[in-house]
Amino acid sequence: MLRGDLVEATGGVLVDPERLRAVRRLGLGARGDAAFDRIAVLVERLVDVPVALVTVLEDDRQYLPGQVGLPEPLAEAREMPLRHSLSRHVVEAGQLLVVPDTQADPLMRDHPAVHELGARAFAGVPLTDSDGHVLGTLSVMDREPRAWTHSEIAVLVELGEVCSSELRLRIAREIADEARRRAESAHDQLSLLGEVTETLSATMDIDEALGRLGRMAAGRLADWCVVALAEPSGTVRHVSAAHHDPAYAKEAERLAQLAAAAPREMKSLVAAMQRAALPIRADSADPASLRARISPGEIVEIAERIGLGAYLIAPITAPVGRRIVGVVMLVNGPARGAFGEAEEQTAVEIGRRAGLAVDNSRLYGRQRHVAEVLQHSMLPRLPEIPGVELHARYLPAQVGTAVGGDWYDAFVQPDGSVMLAVGDVSGHDIEAAATMGQVRNLVRGDAYGRDDEPGPLLAQLDRALHGLGMPAAATAVLARLRRDDDGYEVTFSNAGHPPPVLLRPDGDVEVWWETPEPLLGLVPRDERSTHRRRVQPGSTLLLYTDGLVEHPAQLIDDGVGRVLRELQGSGAVPIEELCTRLLDTATRRDDDIALLAIRLR
Structure with missing residues (x-):
C-alpha cells in the first residue's frame, strides 16, 4: 500500500490502555533480543536493505528489540523518543505503510528520522497481538529513494507474521504466568488470613x-x-x-x-x-x-x-x-x-x-474485671494480730475470665490462737468460685471456737462436704498457730496440697513434706493426720496454691525447689517484697495463685 492510501492518524491509538497493557506484558525494553535481532538480519539479507528494524512502541518512546544497520549510539541505546519514530505512523494507521521517497512525502519530509538517519525510503508492516492491537512494526529503510517491489513487500509481510506470532506467544506465556502468580498470591493471602485469625485468637x-x-x-x-x-x-x-x-x-x-x-x-x-x-x-x-x-x-x-x-x-x-x-x-x-x-x-x-x-x-x-471483683470479694480481709504480720496475694490466671477456686484465710480463735488456711477447689469457672466460698465458710464455721487440731477439723470438713452433697474436690492446708514462752507452735494438716515452706531468720529454708493424704470431697476419711512444728521468732511461714509451683512439663518438686532457691538467704527481706519475688518466679500462668505469708515477731 502506498503512502497516499494511509488513513489519517488519530494519535489515540498509541495511548490505548489495552494496547499498552499488551506491550508491557512483553517486557521488551531498551535492550536487544536475540530472536528479533535474527529476524532483522534475515530481512536485511532477503530485502537487501541497509537498515532493518523490529520495533515496539510505548506511549512515549520506541524500543528496538531487533535491529541491524543503525548507527551508534542508537544501535547501543535500543530506544528513541517517539517523535523520531517513522513506525508510529504504521501503528497509528494499523496497516502496511510504503514510502518510496520520504522527502517527497508531505508528512515525512520534515521528520527528524529523515534528516538524522538519512531515511530516504521506508516500508513497515504492523505487528499485532491476538486481539488486533498494533504493538510495533517490522520495518526497513534505505538511504536512497526506492521503488519497493511486490516481492520485497511480500517478504516483509511474511516475516512480520513471524514476528507477530512470537509476540503473541510471549504475551500468552506472560498471561499464564500472571494467572499462576495470581493463584499463588490468592493462596498466600488465604493462608495469611488463616494465620491472622489464629494470631488474633x-x-x-x-x-x-x-x-x-x-x-x-x-x-x-x-x-x-x-x-x-x-x-x-x-x-x-x-x-x-x-x-x-x-x-x-x-x-x-x-x-x-x-x-x-x-x-x-x-x-x-x-x-x-x-x-x-x-x-x-x-x-x-x-x-x-x-x-x-x-x-x-x-x-x-x-x-x-x-x-x-x-x-x-x-x-x-x-x-x-x-x-x-x-x-x-x-x-x-x-x-x-x-x-x-x-x-x-x-x-x-x-x-x-x-x-x-x-x-x-x-x-x-x-x-475479667467483673470476675476479679467477684473473686476478691470472696477473699477475706486479714486480721491485725500483735506479733504476727500477715500478707496475702491473689494472682488470677492469664487465661479465661479469672474466676477460680483458689483461696486463703486467717482468723483469730477465742483462745488467741490463729487459724491459717489455703486451699484450691478444682475448676476455673463461676461454679468453682462459688464452691470455694462455701468451703471457706465451712472451714470458718466449723473451726471457730473449737480446740480441735487441724487433722480432725479437715476430717469433719470432708464429712460435711459429702453430707451436704457439695460436688467439690479440693486441696487444702489448715494450720493452727499458738504462741508459747520462747516461740511458736504450728500444727497443720495437709489434704493433697503443696507443702508449707518455712523461711528461718538466718535465711535457711525448710519444706514441711509429709505423707500425702487424699483431697477433700473424694472419699470421706474418719481420721486425718496433724503434724507439729516448733518455729522461732523472726521466721516466715508460706502457704500457697499449686499455681506457684506447678508446670505441665515439670514435677512439683522442681517448682518447690525453685521457690526454695528464691527464698534462700532472704530472712530479712520485707514480707511484701518477698511475696512479689515469689510471684515473679511463677512460670505457669494458666492457673490462679493464692499466697499467704505469715511472719512471726
Missing part, C-alpha cells in the same frame, strides 16, 4: 495481637504496615508499625511512637475512614501534601526513607453496629508497585477479623 491482649498482625502483613501484603485503633470516645489507644526489612525495624518503631504521640493525626485518619466507609487506595503518595497535613514532619521523613509509594487503607470494623474503630494502612515503596483488587479485598477481610478481635477483647476485659 491466640491472645486477649489486643495490643499484642495488633502488633503481630502488622508484622504478618508487612512483607506478605505490603512493604510496611501501620495499625491504629481508637476508643469509642475517639481517643487513640494503639498505634504499631512494622516493616518487612529488619534494617528498618527501628525506623518503623519510631514512626509508631511519633504517630501515637500525635493523636490528632491518627484521629483524623480514623475519622476519614469512618466518613469514607470504604477502603482508600492510591497508586502514589504525595509527600508534600502529607507534610502539610501531618505534624511532626519527622513522620513523613521516616515514611519516605522506608519507602513511600502506593498505599491502601482498610477499616478495622467491629461486628456490632458495623463501627469503624481503627485502620490497617498498607504501604509499598516504589519498587513493589501499586495494590490491586485482590490485596484490597484481603486488607478489608483482615480489618473485619481485627474488628472481631477488638470486640472480643473488650468483652473479655469487662468479664
